[in-house]
Amino acid sequence: MKTIVLNNRPEGKPTLSNFEFVEVDKTLNISEGEILLETAYVSVDPYLRGRMSDAKSYVPPFKLNQPVHSGVVAKVLESKNEKFKVGDYVSGMLNWSTQQVSDGEGLNKVDPEKAPLSTYLGVLGMTGLTAYLGLTEIGKPNKGETIVVSGAAGAVGSVVGQIAKILGLRVIGIAGTDEKIEMLKSKFGFDEGINYNTTKDMKSAIAEAAPNGVDVYFDNVGGPISDAVLFSINQFARIIICGAISVYNETELPTSLSVQPFLVKNSALMQGFIVSNYAEKFPEAIQKLAGWLNEGKLTYTETIVDGFDNIPQAFIDLFEGKNKGKMIVKI
Ligand code: NDP
Structure with missing residues (x-):
């Protein structure tokens, strides 16, 4: 049995030396009410970076020398719990371990x-729920908007x-490579795409792509x-602050635009979003997503990476934009 523990806290961008592989050469035994699980798929997610720092947040930090955990799909190998039988697959927050009780x-x-x-870690899991609930609960999108x-x-x-x-909106996507922009348009039906790495004047590029202004901004990156984007928002715009990956590895507080004048001038709403706050809506959201699928x-x-040993690198690669869609490690 192999487990990955947090060896030390990252300073800036995470590196492989922040993680340690621990091998345990013993048979895992289960007691009444327990199940033995074999990991099948592991989700690596940008939010895990926050848990690797010793800072107050909406979830407590990972403990040093303890297993890192995230969304996992696992197979039931043994069961002494009547809710699960051998051969079932389960998903939930589990350790980065090959097997666990x-x-x-x-x-x-x-x-x-x-x-x-x-897909239970992606489009039918936490990231799909985040997309659906962030957009509908805070974005309140209307047909014809941008x-x-x-x-x-x-x-x-x-x-x-x-x-x-x-839902009938005009959709503009921002991503880091031309290949990704092409994928947004050809595979996902986006109307416009902007490569932030090759665009010198993002303000103008956004204004050009959104001639009627921006009604909803779904923010995954910050910075x-x-x-x-704020320069193009319309009156009563809704801004969903879902994530800020561009600043997760900053060691100094970043300076950024003062947002208040933009919000006041446009009577706009900016609200932070955390998917777990909407747990009672998960069944309805999953039904919607599965129906559309x-x-x-x-x-x-x-982007499926092969092999347990590659979990830390797959996580680090999120900050280099190496993934398209959901980054998952297959064990
Ligand atoms: P992604 O699948 O979007 O992977 C991360 C992507 O971020 C990379 O592929 C890369 O794409 C982009 N990126 C990396 N560094 C930067 C940077 N410096 N500036 C701009 N873009 C960058 O991750 P998720 O979809 O899982 O998560 C997206 C965001 O949503 C994250 O901020 C995450 O923390 C947040 N989140 C929040 C949740 C909540 O409940 N609030 C739940 C789930 C996710 P590119 O090549 O385009 O740069």
């Missing part, structure tokens, strides 16, 4: 017949853009990209 608390059964197992999505080619962003298209209105892409 659980009491089943917080785990949901997932059905490989209904959808590929990896939305800008940053981090558009990633797990959350690619689903946000497609849902916005389903200068988001500053540039089945109807072929929604599609997804995944």
Whole structure:
């Protein structure tokens, strides 16, 4: 059994030396009420960076020398819990371990017949829920409006853009390579795409792509990209602050635009979003997402990395934009 623990806290960008592999050469035994799990797929997510720092947040920091955990799909190898039988697949927050014992608390059964197992970590999992609930609960999108999505080619962003298209909006995506921009338009149906790495004047590029202004901004990245979007917001615009990956590795507090004048002038709303605050809406949201998937209105892409030992590198690669869609490690 192998486990990955947090060896030390990253300073700036995470590196492989922040993690340590611990091998345990013993058979895991289960007690009454427990199950033995074998990990099948591991989700690596930008928000895990926050948990690696010793700072107050909406979830407590990871403890040093303890296993890192994230969304995992695992197979039940042994069961002494009546809710789970051998061969079932479950998803939930589990350790970065090849095998582990659980009491089943917080785990949901997932059905490989209904959808590929990896999708329960992506479009039918936490990132799909984030896209749907962030957009509908805070974005309150209306047909005919214009939305800008940053981090558009990633797990959350690619689903946000497609849902916005389903709801009849004009969709502009911002991402880091021409290949990603091409994918946004050809695979996900975005109307426009802007490569922030090759565009010198983001303010003008956004204004040009959104001639009627921006009604909804789904912000996954923060920083200068988001500053540039503010210059194009319309009256009563809604800005969903979902993430700020561009600043997660900053060691100094970044300076950025003062947002208040933009919000006041446009009577705009800017609100932070945390998916777990909407747990009572998960069943309804999953039903919507699964329905659209089945109807072929929604599609997804995944970057699947092979092998348990590559989990830390896959996580680090999120900050280099190496993924398209959901980054997942197959064990
Ligand atoms: P992604 O699949 O979008 O992967 C991260 C992407 O971020 C990379 O592919 C890269 O794409 C982009 N990126 C990396 N560094 C930068 C940078 N400096 N500036 C701009 N873009 C950058 O991740 P997710 O879809 O899982 O998450 C997207 C955001 O949503 C994150 O900020 C995450 O923390 C947040 N989130 C928040 C949740 C909540 O409940 N609030 C839940 C889930 C996610 P590119 O090539 O385009 O640069």
